[in-house]
Amino acid sequence: MQFTSEQRLDDGVLEREFTLREIPGILWTPASASKPVPLILVSPPPLGLRKAYPRLLARARHAVADGYAAATIELPWSGDRPRSAAAEQALTDLHRALASGAVDNEIIDRLILPLVDKAVPEWRATLDALLALPEIDGPVGYSGGVISIGTRLAVVEPRISAAVLFAGSFVPRAILEEARQVTIPLHVLLQWDDEGNDRQLALDLFDAFGSKEKTLHANMGGHTGVPQYAGEEANRFFARHLK
């Protein structure tokens, strides 16, 4: 992990860009902290870090104000990272299928499963590097992004203690099955009136999670209209589990 830039934001947040292998990322920490802090992995939507930066920063500022470090990395094939011809083809096929009103599982699998297979080891390597820093220790929370990535990470990465997941992307059937193996506390946000989202699938996924403590918060406001109070409730979920 190499830090490539560093700036102190006006509210006591230290923002450092880094690269890990070829993956760009951003780490936000309290500019002054007397002891190591817990960590929240803030997974981006599949827009590229640059486009997602304003809302990632807003979440990171909250996290740092609440006493955590926050970190994000670019998703595979997003932002300035090399493209995948197969992923682009799957996305083209998805858009064509959406336009015709018939999305089949094969396209979802082709789009999402390779992304999960590549992103999850990258997040784990990032976690290795972050936890080696003297200013960070556990526990670790995960907040994101592409819900299939969060689901797989919750299954395979024992250092993640609790996760806030956003229902709102396509989910392969295989991930629905993996969800049964999740046992950590989960806080799932669903935008009830998100027209681009398969609400029933989101409810099926919530039902499938094996966690004894799982909470679903459904709100109005469309895909990007998560109410402010819903974000605050998610922060309180982390406060209950990461402190």
Added chain:
Amino acid sequence: MQFTSEQRLDDGVLEREFTLREIPGILWTPASASKPVPLILVSPPPLGLRKAYPRLLARARHAVADGYAAATIELPWSGDRPRSAAAEQALTDLHRALASGAVDNEIIDRLILPLVDKAVPEWRATLDALLALPEIDGPVGYSGGVISIGTRLAVVEPRISAAVLFAGSFVPRAILEEARQVTIPLHVLLQWDDEGNDRQLALDLFDAFGSKEKTLHANMGGHTGVPQYAGEEANRFFARHLK
């Protein structure tokens, strides 16, 4: 409205029992308040006030600690109130239908609609009496109980500004239709793993509510196992809308 007893509880809560016409009720207010306080109507489950008292008192103590008055009344045909032969028959028929695994809408209608028809005017008369007391003014919240009663009240009673509803009882199709006319902010609690509850119907009801601001919080823990943090989120919902 006649007060029939009065006691000061140890945490600064004044508890007064009353009767309004033949209906018994309980009012909880701050023992000392410098100005009139907003009100939360705490509607009981259909157990009778005596059996429900411990959990109603817990909710009332929270409400008073947060600066509200809280009040409840006995449901029709519950507790020491006169029984209804038709309601008892409907309940018997429901239990028989549940045992055989086939509950039809006709039984639900026969059980719930007369209860709603009788309870809602009683709550409105109680509200008249409570708002005439110098120590209480608006805004008014509703928290309860039998979700069909809360739904009808939210439609017909303009003095109710916000409601916390518990999904967990049978809902007639007619009430699902009425739900579309509800416009006040709603906070709906659903126990996801409540085996005696029709989860799909609860989700359909949540979907039907016409309110622009509505939130569904689904949690684990069975019918009566609402987590403490879920109660606290409901209190914050009232704080956003009644202050």
